[in-house]
Amino acid sequence: MSTETKTGTWGSLALCLILAACGGGGGGGGTSMPPPIVLATFATWSASPQALNDAPAGAPRPAPALFSDQTVRQIAHLSAGGSKLRVKLSNLFGSGPVTFTAVRIAKSTGASSIDASTDRAVTFGGAASLTAPAGGELWSDDVDLPVARGADVAVSIYIAAPTSAESGHIEANSTVYLAHGNMASAPALAGADTRTSFYWLSEIAASAEQKPNVVVAFGDSITEGSQSTLDRNQRYPDLLSARLSGETSPAICVVNAGIGGNRWVFDFPGPSGASRFDRDVLGVQGVTHAILLLGINDLEVAHTIPSQAVTVDQLIAATQTAVSKAKARGVKVFLGTLLPYKGSALYDPADEAVREAYNAWIRSQAVADGVVDFEAALRDPSDPLAIAPQLASADHIHPNDAGYAAMAAAVDITKLR
DSSP states (O other): OOHHHHHHHHHHHHHHHHHHHTTTTOOSSOOOOOOOOOOEEEEEEEOOOEETTOOOTTSOOOOOEEESSEEEEEEEEOSSOEEEEEEEEEOTTOSSOEEEOEEEEEEEEETTEEOGGGOEEOOBTTBSOEEEOTTOEEEOOOEEEEEOTTOEEEEEEEEOSOEEEOEEESOOSSOEEEEESSOTTOSOOTTOEEESSEESEEEEEEEESSOOEEEEEEESHHHHTTTSOTTSOOSHHHHHHHHGGGOOTTOEEEEEEEOTTOOSSSOSSSSOHHHHHIIIIITSTTEEEEEEEOOHHHHHGGGTSGGGOOOHHHHHHHHHHHHHHHHHTTOEEEEEOOOOOTTSTTOOHHHHHHHHHHHHHHHHOOSSSEEEOHHHHHEETTEEEEEOGGGBOTTSSSBOHHHHHHHHHTSOGGGGO
């Protein structure tokens, strides 16, 4: 039985005991007690898991990073707030078990520093340490830590025994801090080494009396936030979440399911969009809406792996399958048009024709619940095949911070209610 299933069972048993102690709501003349407050649990942050030592099919994998007697502190920018938090650790792509000797969570005060008064142990079935088997993903118990919308929390994991870090998220666009010894509760990690990959941390859920709508932004490096300013939370999903901060009926939060270089049809980088959609979108706690922006890498990777060339019909078929799965689960889906990229080193006229055909289908299709026309929001009026200069990063394929803000502004938030 999974940690998540056990937690739900124990919660139901506790509720039954409370009702029984109060007379079960039946007659008897005793003083009636108010009903217990039932909290809704929903995702408020995510980083789609992938193999940290990923490689194309048939190619040797590089040696993974090794942790031993080290603490890794990772900062997560939460979308919605709540009174309790839960943490999901993933060893999905591990070739062997991983023992997490200690896990702590606290409010971040910037860089590697935490508010020590908010430092809490993260337990799993009541245990302070746990071992995740190869391929395993585990949810923690609830942690009493009230947080506001847009809060930053630090999740600190201490790894005692030599351990290969094989599962995580390669491009965090966030500084991750590594210190020697068990420093999981340390107020700051002075002299820590830094990385920009997440290790094992894949989702954080919050609990509150009212459940918000949960929007999953699904895509590649553009959704992931590549080329946005490090540690400033300028990815388009973050900026969309900020736009939604005033929404209350219901509240709306946004989580990020982008993987840099990801493709619809083939694996690498990361599992293919088609193969990970069930987990990274439909498996997100409380998901109600999804915005899909994927396909440009299906065209570009074929230049280095010619056997993996993809047609527009294949892109459409993969998209339609994902939409059908989502709608069968009651999740509303919005399709994003692929951004222009002329001026990029990857630009190719033949690929451009496929991009335009795919975008034309997105604008005309009737299978999804709507369209987010990212291309129209970012293209250069004087050269529509390129991103407008003021919105483009130096590589001309990813937006800059202003471009990501334009993407967030292109979403019709009334359709997310």
